[in-house]
Amino acid sequence: MPLYHNEDQAMLADTARGFIAEEGNIARQLRHWRDRNCKDGFGHGLWKQMAEMGFTGMLVDEADGGLGMGHVEAGIVLEEIGRNLTPSPFLTSSVLAATALKHGSDDLKGRYLPGLIAGDSVFAVAIDETAKHRPSRIATRAEKSGNGFKLSGSKSFVIQGASSDMIVVAARTSGGDEDADGITLFAVPKDASGMSHEVVRLVDSSMATHTRFDAVELDGDAVIGEIDGGRAVLDAMLLAGRVGAAAEGVGVARGAMDMTVDYLKQRKQFGKLIGEFQALQHRASHLYSEVEIARAVTIKAQQLLDAGAPSAELMASVAKAKVAKTARLAVQEGVQMHGGIGMTDEYDIGLYMKRDRALAEFLGDAHFHANRVATLSGY
Amino acid sequence: MADLEAFRSETRAWLEANCPAEMREPVRDESDIYWGGRRATFKNDAQKAWLEACVAKGYTVPSWPKAYGGAGLSPAEAKVLREEMGRIGARPPLSSFGIWMLGPALLHFGTEGQKQRFLNEIARGEIRWCQGYSEPGSGSDLVSLQTFGEDKGESWVVNGQKIWTSYADHADWIFCLVRTDKADKYQGITFMLFDMASEGVTTKPILLISGNSPFCETFFDDVQVPKSYGDDCPAYVGQINRGWDVAKYLLGHEREMISGADGGDRTAGIGAAMKRHAAKLGDDLDPVLRAELAMFDVDALAYTAMGEKFLDEIKVGKAHPAQPNMMKYAGTELNKRRHEMMMAVGGSRALEWESDATEGGKPSRSWLRTKANSIEGGTSEVMLNVIAKRILDLPGA
Numbered sequence: 001m002p003l004y005h006n007e008d009q010a011m012l013a014d015t016a017r018g019f020i021a022e023e024g025n026i027a028r029q030l031r032h033w034r035d036r037n038c039k040d041g042f043g044h045g046l047w048k049q050m051a052e053m054g055f056t057g058m059l060v061d062e063a064d065g066g067l068g069m070g071h072v073e074a075g076i077v078l079e080e081i082g083r084n085l086t087p088s089p090f091l092t093s094s095v096l097a098a099t100a101l102k103h104g105s106d107d108l109k110g111r112y113l114p115g116l117i118a119g120d121s122v123f124a125v126a127i128d129e130t131a132k133h134r135p136s137r138i139a140t141r142a143e144k145s146g147n148g149f150k151l152s153g154s155k156s157f158v159i160q161g162a163s164s165d166m167i168v169v170a171a172r173t174s175g176g177d178e179d180a181d182g183i184t185l186f187a188v189p190k191d192a193s194g195m196s197h198e199v200v201r202l203v204d205s206s207m208a209t210h211t212r213f214d215a216v217e218l219d220g221d222a223v224i225g226e227i228d229g230g231r232a233v234l235d236a237m238l239l240a241g242r243v244g245a246a247a248e249g250v251g252v253a254r255g256a257m258d259m260t261v262d263y264l265k266q267r268k269q270f271g272k273l274i275g276e277f278q279a280l281q282h283r284a285s286h287l288y289s290e291v292e293i294a295r296a297v298t299i300k301a302q303q304l305l306d307a308g309a310p311s312a313e314l315m316a317s318v319a320k321a322k323v324a325k326t327a328r329l330a331v332q333e334g335v336q337m338h339g340g341i342g343m344t345d346e347y348d349i350g351l352y353m354k355r356d357r358a359l360a361e362f363l364g365d366a367h368f369h370a371n372r373v374a375t376l377s378g379y
Numbered sequence: 380m381a382d383l384e385a386f387r388s389e390t391r392a393w394l395e396a397n398c399p400a401e402m403r404e405p406v407r408d409e410s411d412i413y414w415g416g417r418r419a420t421f422k423n424d425a426q427k428a429w430l431e432a433c434v435a436k437g438y439t440v441p442s443w444p445k446a447y448g449g450a451g452l453s454p455a456e457a458k459v460l461r462e463e464m465g466r467i468g469a470r471p472p473l474s475s476f477g478i479w480m481l482g483p484a485l486l487h488f489g490t491e492g493q494k495q496r497f498l499n500e501i502a503r504g505e506i507r508w509c510q511g512y513s514e515p516g517s518g519s520d521l522v523s524l525q526t527f528g529e530d531k532g533e534s535w536v537v538n539g540q541k542i543w544t545s546y547a548d549h550a551d552w553i554f555c556l557v558r559t560d561k562a563d564k565y566q567g568i569t570f571m572l573f574d575m576a577s578e579g580v581t582t583k584p585i586l587l588i589s590g591n592s593p594f595c596e597t598f599f600d601d602v603q604v605p606k607s608y609g610d611d612c613p614a615y616v617g618q619i620n621r622g623w624d625v626a627k628y629l630l631g632h633e634r635e636m637i638s639g640a641d642g643g644d645r646t647a648g649i650g651a652a653m654k655r656h657a658a659k660l661g662d663d664l665d666p667v668l669r670a671e672l673a674m675f676d677v678d679a680l681a682y683t684a685m686g687e688k689f690l691d692e693i694k695v696g697k698a699h700p701a702q703p704n705m706m707k708y709a710g711t712e713l714n715k716r717r718h719e720m721m722m723a724v725g726g727s728r729a730l731e732w733e734s735d736a737t738e739g740g741k742p743s744r745s746w747l748r749t750k751a752n753s754i755e756g757g758t759s760e761v762m763l764n765v766i767a768k769r770i771l772d773l774p775g776a
Contacts, residue, residue: 002691002692002694002695003684003687003688003691003692004688004691004692004695004697261771261773264773264774265772265773265774272775273774273775275773275774275775276773276774276775278764281763281764281767281771281773282760282763282764282767284767284771284773285705285708285762285763285764285766285767285770285771286708286763288705288766288770288771289705289708289709289766290709292685292705293678293681293682293684293685293709294681296681296684296685296687296688296689297680297681297684297685299684299688300684300687300688314680315680315684318676318677318680318681318684319681321674321677322677322678322681325674325677366674366677367670369677370670370673370674370676370677371670371673373648373650373673373676373677373680374650374669374670374672374673374676377648377650377651377676378651378654379650379651379653379654379664379669379672
């Protein structure tokens with residue numbers, strides 16, 4: 001498959017670009033909700049509009065009422081979300097939770113997917129238990145209890161945890177904390193008793209929670225996939241999420257780069273446009289190269305994932321790491337080249353820096369994924 | 380698509396039958412590469428058989444038209460051939476500046492007579508070309524070149540000096556930029572073709588820090604270059620005084636080649652191989668070195684994807700015309716880093732300049748050689764200038 005968008009995908013990209021630039025732009029969404037101290041950190045109205053565009057259920061199978069599209073298509077939407085810093089549950093709900101629910105029972109799908117597709121529901125995922133992403137270690141436990149389970153433990157960095165109708169929780173049903181096996185995924189409903197959220201606003205104005213589960217009682221049908229066999233579902237969910245996060249990161253990098261290059265063409269110092277200075281030109285050109293490369297490997301990872309290729313694992317980590325490094329460069333160069341104005345809240349470039357920091361941490365930073373590239377490559 | 384799959388199985392069978400086992404080993408040094416030309420000799424029978432099989436099939440230049448010695452493959456078919464050759468690790472049957480650089484220029488700008496005469500010879504490996512671009516005072520600022528061809532009616536008399544002419548001492552012919560009008564910097568250069576055996580042409584190898592001398596200084600002392608080699612076969616490509624157009628077109632191809640965008644082992648991850656190499660030396664990777672290798676592999680594997688995307692986009696005309704500059708910049712910087720990592724893993728053993736263990740200092744010589752990657756074919760700084768000007772559209776660039 002050639003590494004560019006086919007005609008349908010290019011059309012989707014045009015549509016997504018126009019729509020998100022108009023409805024999801026920084027003034028209309030990120031600043032709007034931030035300045036009102038919105039408890040969700042995003043707008044439900046836009047989520048509903050995204051449903052009307054067909055975005056929310058794009059990764060849901062047609063048989064389940066979705067569009068049955070792939071990760072290239074989801075990546076197209078995510079890149080525009082990244083470019084506009086649009087706060088949205090798309091990545092957690094439409095990519096991560098939707099991927100997990102593919103492995104769920106018909107009953108679970110029937111309960112949750114219609115709400116997602118309609119843009120009425122928001123889902124979160126609870127994976128990490130420490131400050132860094134360590135999905136190999138799951139200590140949160142679910143004990144068998146009657147027909148169901150009792151869930152105990154805590155999760156951190158649950159994006160939109162308090163705003164979600166359902167949280168996908170990875171818990172241990174057997175074995176030790178570091179074991180690969182013995183994991184089970186649960187769809188934990190919003191109103192489950194015994195669940196408490198410490199809500200925190202993050203640097204990028206997104207809302208996350210530290211969520212505690214104190215003997216939360218779950219029915220047996222809250223299980224997604226197989227009991228004790230959840231690692232495969234978790235891995236599939238993480239893979240989709242990482243490729244999705246890479247796509248969003250490409251958007252962040254491109255957004256920051258475009259803003260910076262535009263600035264170089266406007267700002268005058270020493271009687272010249274600063275874009276005339278070779279020192280800055282070279283840095284901008286280097287940045288351009290890195291962004292193009294990051295984008296290429298992200299599309300590669302999307303295509304491999306859609307094709308079900310085993311190498312998707314490796315390429316997803318390459319993409320996540322490369323994008324993390326590149327978006328970091330883009331936002332740092334962006335703020336630096338903007339000079340003092342780049343440090344002001346009034347100007348948008350700093351918002352890219354904040355978003356990059358949060359997004360890069362989500363599902364593993366560049367170090368985590370470079371380490372994974374080494375491990376998967378056999379060294 | 381079904382046709383393409385049929386082509387793939389045919390190609391696979393053909394390669395199985397025609398590519399000798401010795402030609403499926405990685406290229407280890409210069410003697411494993413066949414450059415062709417009047418004075419070329421084969422290293423062994425396998426090298427000869429492999430070339431002859433490919434020549435007969437048109438596979439030394441698979442995408443050139445059949446009339447000029449190619450196989451007339453579509454871009455998609457050419458990609459399949461590349462993939463299938465890559466699958467078995469087949470060596471290129473023929474390496475040549477004629478194939479990489481002059482050929483594309485002739486296909487684009489050449490007359491029918493020039494194509495008939497030169498392309499077939501190039502495809503069969505019968506003629507070896509060198510490139511006469513750089514001069515002592517004209518490196519990055521190539522257009523300032525001074526080698527002058529004085530118009531004598533039926534011919535030019537060429538005087539001047541070229542430098543960094545790769546393998547000029549082994550070449551049969553040269554494609555050469557010669558100033559034919561001193562009044563116009565850009566529109567006063569002619570792209571000439573002439574025989575290196577012409578009277579007045581001398582070459583002198585340049586010894587590099589790697590201890591090798593792939594480059595030469597080339598001197599022209601009253602060299603007579605006829606304006607035509609016969610019917611419809613002028614000695615210049617394109618138009619007189621408009622050689623800069625040809626040179627620019629060709630530089631794009633050269634940059635693509637140096638960038639490693641066509642894949643090959645220059646753009647793959649190396650961490651696993653480096654761990655094995657360290658183990659052979661009785662060592663292990665330091666954690667920090669392992670981390671650096673991992674970060675390198677991230678960049679290398681990402682660049683491989685970029686190379687693939689770039690080639691896919693070129694085929695359908697989606698690539699920005701200045702994109703080869705970006706590929707060249709990123710690819711060569713990456714290759715330098717690759718060799719720094721390999722030296723780091725090799726440790727003191729890699730420093731051996733003359734020993735059997737290093738086959739005569741291969742690691743260090745290759746490491747030194749790569750330092751030229753970001754200089755030859757346009758420096759990294761020039762590439763960045765081009766990106767700034769033509770892609771980012773920055774002011775005054």
